[in-house]
Amino acid sequence: MTYAVQQNDRLTAEIIDLTHDGAGVAKIGGYPLFIPGALPGETVEFKVTKTLKKYGFGKLLNVLEASESRVEPPCPVFPECGGCQIQHLSYDGQLERKRKMVRDVMDRIAKLPDVPVHPVKGMEHPWRYRNKSQIPYAERDGKVVAGFFRSGTHSIMDTETCLIQSTEADVVMRTIKHGLHELGIKAYDEHKDKGFLRHVVIRTGKASGETMVVLVTRKRKFPQRDAVVSLIQGVLPDVTSIIQNVNDRKTNVIMGDETIPLYGPGVITDEIGGIRFEISARSFYQINPDQTEVLYSQALEYANLTGDESVIDAYCGIGTISLFLAKKAKEVYGVEIVPQAIEDAKRNAEVNGFANTHFEAGAAEDVIPRWYKDGKRFDVLVVDPPRKGCDEHLLRTILDYRPKRIVYVSCNPATLARDLRILEDGGYRTKEVQPVDMFPQSSHVEAVTWLELN
Structure with a gap:
């Protein structure tokens, strides 16, 4: 099929929007083209790299008229690295675009143009916020490389630092990279x-x-194990746990099933909002602790608890939101499909002295009906699903049992909007949406939504 736009064309266009991946959007004769690195309001020259039936892709060649929001990215490997997408956009500009992203899906997918979407709650210092880094290692030309994957590939960009991860992660990344060769590993x-x-x-x-520090290895037998442990301890005295995780499968999944402690208790602790959490190697725990407190405080505000309510926390993980809710609720029932997470949640509740929590492993759509069958009744439901949104069976369960208030914590505005439409059609009314910037410099945004039974 022949298109008005052809591969390898060099074109000039105005950028009218950003995609959810942070690429600039141009239109040539109504045909959308996605151009990484271009910003709304700019006039750019680009080369068409790929054409599909409904849209195409381009490579930015020159910015002819720059946006007032364009800034010089401080990272030496931006934009080749896939970890950040919008470092070239000022932070105020990032927050504005993220609010627009949420507003657009509320209008287009949820069909809720009158629901307020508040300005995004951002960070005062939007750098060095990540409390977890997963760094791939490889051999290249006889030397060890480590860093992050080049955007859209599995090719590692060798680097010495990452400006959104902790300085401790930088030190460990460099130390292991330079030490492996000397140890013959x-x-x-x-x-x-x-x-x-x-x-x-x-x-x-x-x-x-x-x-x-978790060392993910291909084999269980660990050559020079003590030397590697000493190497890490020597450069970072605050390392309290060093763990080996064995992944012998040919897979893109990072961790395997077997975890072996090499040093320390095998957990670290953190505190959010006065609540202490124990975090193991495989625990789910929010990446940005400062903004996690903002996010969970917003969920607690929308839950509007007086101390008399029974609350369900679906997708409860290790109990982070559950324990925030337990501060103000009569009781909180958490459900999560990962058994280890439930064990972590029970331990975290015990460590913090919460006697008004109950945690159970299983699928929420199976466990919640059983709780109702056993005579429990719930006033508030909190959901914090993965990017794919709520399971359709869970949505049907919610509409069957109809708690009077829902607080929906979302990491994907598009699936949030899809689920809101289903809940609205089932008798709920969306009151308002508060976006929170959990991942500065990236195109992702989280949102907390308040719904009431009509």
Whole structure:
């Protein structure tokens, strides 16, 4: 089929929008083209790299008229690295675009043009916020490389620093990279499925100052194990746990099933909103601790608890939102499909002295009906699903049992909007939406939504 726009064309156009991945959007004769690195309001020259039936892609060549919101990215590997998408956009500009992203899906998908979408709650210092880094290692030309994947590829960009991860992660990343060669330990080659070290996962507790290092290896037998442990301890005294995780499968999944403690208790602690959490190597825990408190405080505000309510926390994970709710609720029932997370949630409730919580492993759409069958009744439901949104069976369960208030915490505005439309059609009314910037410099945005039974 012939298009008005052809591959390898050099074109000039005005950028009219950003995609959810942070690429600029231009239209040539009504045909959309997505151009990474271009910003709304700019006039750019670009080369068409790919054409599909309904849209195409371009490579930015020159910015002819720059946006007032364009800034010089401080990261030396931006934009080749896939970790950040919008470092070239001022932080005020980022917050404005993220609000627009949420507003657009509320209008287009949820069909809720009159529901307020508030300005995004951002950070005072939107750098060095990540408390978890997952760094791939590989062999290249006889030396070890480590860093992050080049955008859209599995090719590692060798780097010494990342400006959105902790300084502790930088130190560990560099130390292991330069120390492996001296110790004669090979990094992983995913094409040949050979080598030893696959990933290094670094977790830090902002409140505690504790650091955990997880060495993801291809084999259980660990050559020079004591030397590697000493190497890490020597450069970072705050490392309190060093763990080996064995992943012998040829897969893109980072961690395997077997975890072996090498040093320390195997957990670190952190505190959010006065609540202490124990975090293991595989625990789900929000990446940005400062904004997590903002996010969960907003969920607590929308829950509007007086102390008499029974609350369900679906997708409860290790109990982070549950324990925030338990401060003000009569009782909180948490459900999560991952059994280890439920064990973590029970331990976290015990550590913090919460006797008004109950946690159960299973699918929410199976467990919640059983609670009702056992005579429980709930006033408020909180959901914090993965990016794919709520399971359709859970949405049907919600509409069957009809708690009077829902607080929906979302990491994907599009699936949030889809689910809101279903809940609206089932008798709920969306009151307002508060976006929160959990991932500055990236195109992602989270949102907390308040719904009431009509």
